[in-house]
Amino acid sequence: MNNISLDEWQTLKSAEDDRRDDLIPKFDKRTEEIITKLSDKLEILELRSGLEVRATSWVGRVTVGELTITVRPKISGLPLINLLRYAYSLRDLEVFTPTGYGASGETFQDLIIEQLANEATELISRGLHRDYLRFDSELASPAGRIHFGRFAHNYASAKSAILCTYYNRSDAVLLNQVLLAGLRLAGRVSTDNLLSDRVNRLAQILEPSIPTVHLRKADIDSARHIIDRRSSAYGSALTLIEMLVNGMGISLAESNEWIQLSGFLFDMNAFFQSLISRFLRDELPEFYIQDEHRLKDVFEYDQANNPLRRRAVVPRPDFAVMVGGKVIELLDAKYRDLWETKLPRDMLYQLAVYALSKNTGISRSTILYPTLASNAVDQVVLLKDPIYGHRCAEIVMRPVNLMELEELIRPRQRVANRRKRQAYALRLAFGNVTDAQREASLRVAV
Numbered sequence: 001m002n003n004i005s006l007d008e009w010q011t012l013k014s015a016e017d018d019r020r021d022d023l024i025p026k027f028d029k030r031t032e033e034i035i036t037k038l039s040d041k042l043e044i045l046e047l048r049s050g051l052e053v054r055a056t057s058w059v060g061r062v063t064v065g066e067l068t069i070t071v072r073p074k075i076s077g078l079p080l081i082n083l084l085r086y087a088y089s090l091r092d093l094e095v096f097t098p099t100g101y102g103a104s105g106e107t108f109q110d111l112i113i114e115q116l117a118n119e120a121t122e123l124i125s126r127g128l129h130r131d132y133l134r135f136d137s138e139l140a141s142p143a144g145r146i147h148f149g150r151f152a153h154n155y156a157s158a159k160s161a162i163l164c165t166y167y168n169r170s171d172a173v174l175l176n177q178v179l180l181a182g183l184r185l186a187g188r189v190s191t192d193n194l195l196s197d198r199v200n201r202l203a204q205i206l207e208p209s210i211p212t213v214h215l216r217k218a219d220i221d222s223a224r225h226i227i228d229r230r231s232s233a234y235g236s237a238l239t240l241i242e243m244l245v246n247g248m249g250i251s252l253a254e255s256n257e258w259i260q261l262s263g264f265l266f267d268m269n270a271f272f273q274s275l276i277s278r279f280l281r282d283e284l285p286e287f288y289i290q291d292e293h294r295l296k297d298v299f300e301y302d303q304a305n306n307p308l309r310r311r312a313v314v315p316r317p318d319f320a321v322m323v324g325g326k327v328i329e330l331l332d333a334k335y336r337d338l339w340e341t342k343l344p345r346d347m348l349y350q351l352a353v354y355a356l357s358k359n360t361g362i363s364r365s366t367i368l369y370p371t372l373a374s375n376a377v378d379q380v381v382l383l384k385d386p387i388y389g390h391r392c393a394e395i396v397m398r399p400v401n402l403m404e405l406e407e408l409i410r411p412r413q414r415v416a417n418r419r420k421r422q423a424y425a426l427r428l429a430f431g432n433v434t435d436a437q438r439e440a441s442l443r444v445a446v
Contacts, residue, residue: 014050062263182241293320
């Protein structure tokens with residue numbers, strides 16, 4: 001019972017043999033507080049019948065008290081690596097070789113850490129970025145600007161050096177400080193001993209010339225802002241380090257405290273949204289794809305009956321496909337296999353609002369969801385007038401086959417699959433419609 005493994009969106013209950021008090025892990029008050037804060041990512045319930053664990057779209061491994069929980073993603077191995085690289089614009093490094101991820105005891109964070117180790121190896125082999133930094137030190141041979149105010153003091157104390165301010169090229173820049181801190185973090189998070197040793201050896205190469213910093217998200221943001229054409233190769237490493245940092249902690253708002261988890265959790269829903277966003281932008285250049293499009297004036301408080309002066313909620317579908325400034329399709333990415341599971345009511349109500357908000361073309365909204373089922377096709381839910389039964393809007397559940405998408409975006413097959421990618425992107429945005437139907441809808445929108 002102290003080690004539980006399950007798939008995303010799976011629920012596991014303790015078996016009959018595991019319900020003895022000596023087998024069920026005990027949680028102290030602090031652990032229960034963390035479990036409560038984790039409930040939207042990973043739900044852990046202590047019931048009379050035993051322990052129950054419910055996974056969501058967050059994958060990885062986390063230790064809570066005496067309990068270690070591993071949540072496996074739907075897709076694994078090299079296909080998942082290729083999709084991650086594409087979604088977050090990571091480099092496809094030749095030095096990477098798959099290490100049997102998904103077939104052994106490795107966890108999701110090991111996949112990210114392996115890619116980070118490859119990025120660091122590439123940066124070190126090509127030469128770390130160096131820049132001019134300011135130094136203040138006493139020199140026997142003066143250089144730069146001399147501090148004459150200290151000259152009398154040094155002369156009186158018979159020192160043979162004088163304080164100077166000078167600039168030298170150094171690799172102790174912020175980019176390398178964040179890289180070193182990220183490698184140290186990766187060494188602590190990894191569940192694979194060989195991978196931890198590899199990452200720690202890379203960190204030891206950097207330690208003699210690069211100062212140690214306590215890694216914060218603000219440092220990653222600052223490092224990203226100073227990237228230029230000379231240091232563009234650091235972009236992928238910073239993205240991977242940011243993933244590790246984001247998956248390492250939770251905020252306890254009541255105590256205004258950030259708690260570092262013993263483990264790592266990664267939001268596959270955010271990954272899936274990034275993946276679809278880039279794919280649609282790359283393959284539909286004739287359309288404008290706006291992320292998190294704001295649907296204004298859908299909800300509004302009555303000014304005469306709003307004593308607390310609150311602002312109304314503004315719905316934001318993940319993607320709006322636009323032509324000439326007008327919305328022709330509203331799409332929402334949901335990382336939940338709706339071919340294998342039922343459509344939750346909250347998703348249905350949310351997409352119904354999106355569909356009714358359209359003022360051009362068909363009142364329709366679409367859910368894009370991931371699946372591995374090769375026979376998955378569109379499903380349509382009709383929103384009807386409860387009195388006359390007339391169709392008011394429709395909600396489309398459209399599958400995104402991850403294996404098919406991964407095959408289309410493979411780097412070495414980009415040119416050969418160009419037309420297939422464009423056709424697949426059009427199908428995701430508009431469904432199985434003919435060119436004539438799509439052209440007619442575009443004319444109506446314009």
